[in-house]
Amino acid sequence: MTFTQKFTLFLAAAALFPLSPLWAHRMWILPSSTVLSGSEAWITVDAAVSNTLFVFEHRPLRLEGLSILGPGGSRPAPQNLHTGQFRSSFDLKLNTPGTYRISLADSSVMASWKENGEVKRWRGSPDQMAAHVPAGAPELQITRMSSRVETYVTLGKPSREALAPAGAGLEIIPVTHPTDLAAGEEAVFALLMEGKPAAGIELTAVQGAGRHVDKPFEQKFSSGPDGRVRLSFPAPGYYWLQAAAGDAAPGRGGSRATCVLVLEVLPQ
Amino acid sequence: MNSRWAALAAAGFLQTAGPPRWQAAVEIPRVEVAEYHRPYVALWLEKPDGTFVANLAVWYDIRPKKGQGEDGSTWLKDLRSWWRKSGRELALPADGISGPTRAPGRHTAPVSPGALPPGEYVLVAEAARELGGREVLRAPLRWDGRQIEGGRAQGKTELGVVEISVMKDK
Known part of the structure; x- marks a missing residue:
């Protein structure tokens, strides 16, 4: 394989997995408090x-999949939604004591197949796929992607x-309450796939240290047989945890x- | 101390006027800045392992400032350790604990830890000042049911000497 061929394959893969941690930058949402x-x-x-957490330097994260779950199952509405060059933002008024979960969830399907010798591609939401992708087409490859940022x-x-x-996709559910995290204390998280404990899933923890720290804390963990990850944060501050699972690979769906x-x- | 001793000591209090009163002394240093705001201060007791035991005092803007609809409870979260250990569980203002902010100087306050069993404790003081800093002091102490041994610490920035002692009978 020539360099050009390799590079073309890389570009194709990068286009195919725009949210994959293999190539992607880091997705994040950051509350003011x-x-x-x-x-x-x-x-x-x-x-x-x-790339740098939590610095606006690349792209905004779109707010289409935003949902907010408040105390007692309430669904408070975000206000002043805005998407700019580097970031999206919104405001939220907390009226009731308790804990609120802010989620941006997305799921999509990428498909490629041959039609009259030509490669066809389609990307869209899973429920639209049947209308656009011929079932049983030659060399049909389907890649399903789901992402959640919380x-x-x-x-x-x-x-x-x-x-x-939520019971859908991959989730990092705090066992130690997310408001109870303190530097130097152990915190426990449960990794779930479709609502069930997911063992052997890799989780990466990165400190949001801005651009003025040479080497921010970064460590990889693997979920145990019970799907849990135990970690201890070295210093106060904001942290970014990402878990990734799946078998998707370029060229085979x-x-x-x-x-x-x-x-x-x-x-x- | 064995449990028989403890029981005797406890019985002794019941016969007199309940548990002995403690006195906390907190020194708030004078800070030379153009815009000075009195710090929020919380005092509480923990076990040596960090388990929360009892609140002794919290001083904050207990009444709305002029022209503001709300009291200072919005900023109680800045007493970060205290808020996590206890503050968020309380209905404030809380009787016998809440008080207004104090000016620089030494302040004493009677505090009531209740009928506390003898043992090892840690006095914790936390201060947070608007446009200033935050400081947490921990002073280990031993309480034998009658006397306090230890329970004194010297702050560096937002707190001076913090100490706790048993109030003398008059």
Whole structure:
């Protein structure tokens, strides 16, 4: 294979897996505060894709798949939605004490097949696929991708309803409450695939250290037989956790699921 | 101390006027800055392993400032350790604990840890100042049911000397 061929294959793969951690930048959402007091409070949230955490330097993260789950199953509406060159942002008013889960979820399908000797491609949502992709076409390859980017904020006393798994795709569910994370203390997370414990899944934890730290904390973990990961954050600050699972590979289809969880770790 | 001793000590308190009163002393240093705001301060007791035991005091803007609809509870989260250990569980203001912010100087306050069993504890003081810093002090102490041994620490930035002692009978 010549360099040009390799490079073309790389570009094709990069186009095929725009959200895959193999090539992608990091997706994140960052709340202005994760711990709030008083009877009500506002937060603002940024959503972006970048390499350096949490610096706006590449692309905004689109807000189409945004959902917010509040205490008691409430669904508070985000306000002042905006997407700019480097980031999206929105505001959220917290009216009720408890913990809120902020999620950006996306699922998509990539398909390629041969039609009269020509390679055809299609990308869209799973429920649209049947209308666009001929079933049983020659050399049909289907790649299913799901991604989830989440964070938690708490007004007053933390609650746990919002921590319940959605039951779809890959999820990082906090076992240690996300408002209870402190530097130097062990925290436990459960990795779930379609709502069930997922063993042997790789999870990467990276410190959001901005561009002024030479070597931010970064460590890889693997979920145990019970699907759990135990880790200890070395210093206070914001952290980015990403889990990735699946068998998708360029040229043979498959599936790929990623989940990102942004957390704030407090000083002792 | 064996449990018989503890029981005797506890019985002794019941016969007098309940558990002995403690006195906390907190020094708030004078900070020379153009815009000074009094710090929020929380005092509490922990076990040596960090388990929360009891609140002694929290000083914050307990009433709305002029022209503001809300009291200072919005900023109680800045007492970050205290908020996580206890503050977020409380209905505030809380009787016998909440008080207004204090000016620079030494302040004493009677505090009531309740009928605390003898043992090892840690007095924790946390101060957070608007446009200033935050400081957490930990002072281990031993309580034998009558006297406190230890329970004193010297701060560096937002707190001076913090100490706790048993109030003398008058």
